Amino acid sequence: MSWTQVYVSGWPTQExxxxxxxxxKLKFIxxxxxxxxxxxxxxxxxxxNGSSYCFLSFLSFDGxxxxxxxxxxxxxxNECIVGRLKAEISQPKAKGSKGKKSISTGAADNVRLRRxxxxxxxxxxxxxxxxxPKK
Structure with missing residues (x-):
């Protein structure tokens, strides 16, 4: 099942x-x-700096x-509840390559070899x- 996150920012710092x-606060929406x-x-x-943001999870992109x-x-x-809030669909981070990074060919002298x-x-x-053996 795929899910989508929404980035919500603009929460007041004093609340x-x-x-x-x-x-x-967002339950009715x-x-x-x-x-x-x-x-x-x-x-x-x-x-x-004390400001907050949140990610809300949804079961579908349309929702x-x-x-x-x-x-x-x-x-x-309704200014007191959602007046300054901004919401947008969250962009997931790019996945990094797993494993060790390849070493450039020019730096072969600096390679530490493990025995x-x-x-x-x-x-x-x-x-x-x-x-x-005894029985």
């Missing part, structure tokens, strides 16, 4: 910006014909787009007897 308060992933799916982040449009419509009507690991040295030698 309580917990995940529960954000979901509570989130439950009206959108495919919001539900309570507990909100990710809250804070910047160094996320409907939420963004609805929030833009409400922005002038193979030696077998462990026993602390106590194992005594082998020629007698058959």
């Amino acid at each position: 309580d910006t917990s995940v529960e308060s954000i979901e509570g 989130l439950h009206s014909d959108t495919t919001w992933a539900g309570e507990g799916s909100t990710i809250l982040k804070q910047t160094r 996320a787009l409907a939420f963004v449009d609805t929030l833009r419509e409400f922005s002038g009507q 193979k690991r030696a077998p462990p040295i026993r602390k106590h030698p194992v005594k082998k007897s020629s007698a058959p």
Whole structure:
């Protein structure tokens, strides 16, 4: 199942910006014909200057787009709840290449080579007897 995140910014710095308060303030928009992933799916982040932003998860792209449009419509009507908020569809980060980065061919002298690991040295030698095991 694919899901879409919406980036919501513009939360006032002096207000309580917990995940529960954000979901509570936006609940009337989130439950009206959108495919919001539900309570507990909100990710809250804070910047160094104290302002907050959040990511809301939606089960479909159409539901996320409907939420963004609805929030833009409400922005002038209800100033105390969603007056300064801006919403947009989140752009996912580009995936980095997994594994180690390849070394350029010109810097072959600086490559640290690892030698193979030696077998462990026993602390106590194992005594082998020629007698058959006792039953």
